[in-house]
Amino acid sequence: MYKMPNGVLTVEKSSLGQLEELNSGGEGTVYRINSDSNKVFKEFRDVVRSELDLDSLTKLIELPTRFSQHDQAFILEHSVWPDTIVTENNSFVGFLMPIIPDTYFVTHGVRAYPGYSDCDWNKLIMRRSWVGNSNIVSSVPQLEGIPLLDLLIDLSETYAFLHRNQVVAGDVSGRNMVWRARPTPRAVLLDNDGFRIVGTRGVTQPKQSPDWVDPHLNGGDTTIESDQFKLALAVLRGYFGLGVLQHNSKELNNCNDPIGMEIISMAAKSALAGPRPSADDWVNLLKKHRRHLNNAGRPVITVTPPDPLSQPRVTTFIATRPRIKLQ
Template sequence: MINAADLALGPMISDGGQGMVFELTDDDTRVLKQYKAGVTVDPDGLVALADWRAGLAGKDLAVIDQHTAWPEQVVAFDDGTHGFLMRKAPASFWHVVEGARVPRDLTYAVSQDAARFVGLRPASPGEAVAVVFQLATVFDVFHRNGVAYGDLSSRNLLWTGGSRPSTLLIDCDAAGVEGAPRALQEAQTPLWDCAWDGVEGRERDEYKLALLFLRLYWHFEGIIGDSTPQVQVPASRPVSREVADLLGAGLRRVSLRPSAADWLPSLRELERGLRRTRAA
């Protein structure tokens, strides 16, 4: 843990519900998040998150550093609050709307109306598959190394489109490391929570991975629950039988869902098929 007085703090660039984010004048690759007074945060949980990343190596570490804004160092402030250093979201993950910079989150990938309102377009089938593939890769690293993310929603995954889409998972301080206290109380986002009781931890991530595919690939914004007998999706965006099976098993009330690793080969093959179709 380091002291905030030892950091070269720059201007505040964000003032959210839980905390404030500051630039660093001597480091343009990272930012500092400071929790507001009154926000319940367990500093030991923050330390567990930073220590988890420090224990990774090789490809697993590369995936986390490329696709997440993971807590890297815990920071203590003289007023008794805490915070942490994390990767700064590159400019490609931001969009300017009426002179204001806003994060380019999945709201604009899923909702055609929201995307049109800010001058963007929703994700194409190829972009959707690439985004889900990258998040499945991140979740695979999480689950193999004892982490559950939890509150995946359209607000905490940033994305870029085009021929080489990229993703950045944010709000990682709410993740949980197995055997360690949580830094923050776990929350769930409406329309993104799992409808089935008892689905927690890694299994909840697996459910949300399937839900993410449904929302991104077909721009489905409806509710999934006990009262949802089936989901109608456009026939103009077909998928392989393997992906359809993964989606069905991921969303149903079942005892065992497909893992993040189970999705990877089928998504890779679907992406290749979409490229062949575009090239034809």
């Protein structure tokens, strides 16, 4: 391992030792590093390496070093920020990043073969769909009330932090955010190599996930404004937990919950081409309603999940993607 002149750490792949594949996607494969239980290695596929921008990754790695100690701690608690460049025969092949902590994993699946997987945002969105189903075993917390608002506030504060520092998350989706309920509700953003600093092209080609596509981008690069649209989807879908949503659905049209009504209204504004509610706007709205619930003395509603089954730490989980159309 050595430092580049800009202070960014670089390591040869051969020095990582034995690697254990955790999961694989279109861009590359993520490996557990057996010699370092706190890190994982993302190796890009050969077919995408020619498109990678090492300078953009270097800028991302450098960025937290400019933050205050408090801000460094915040972003490292809410992301898996790249921290080391990996080379092979002097060519850039991937990077190291923190491993997702165990508190963000849950048992979930059919009773005969329940899986152990990350607790992604899709599970928050779909949380009510398996309640009462005796064929499903799940330790996914059934968040409602103040704990749910705390989680949505935490997610919104994370995006507000990125945007204040001119960072675009880009590919926001139900698979790229994980969450926990204990000890405090918290969201963590994944696929951070898809982040880009405003004014740079990004490490990889910009992309959007199905059902999380900003209709006003028209094929252009993702922006802070497209992040605002997707944050609105994440809050709306997470709050109602309806799974498949349409903006004219019965559940939304008949909503008489003051919190839900304001969330629907702000989400609708986020779908417009003009100025959109910012992440800070979401923080302020959600905190206002949290204070109201707290002052009203309503009980904290959450379901304590059972202890996860003793299974391998990471398995594949494919969640049904929620749909929503804001008009």
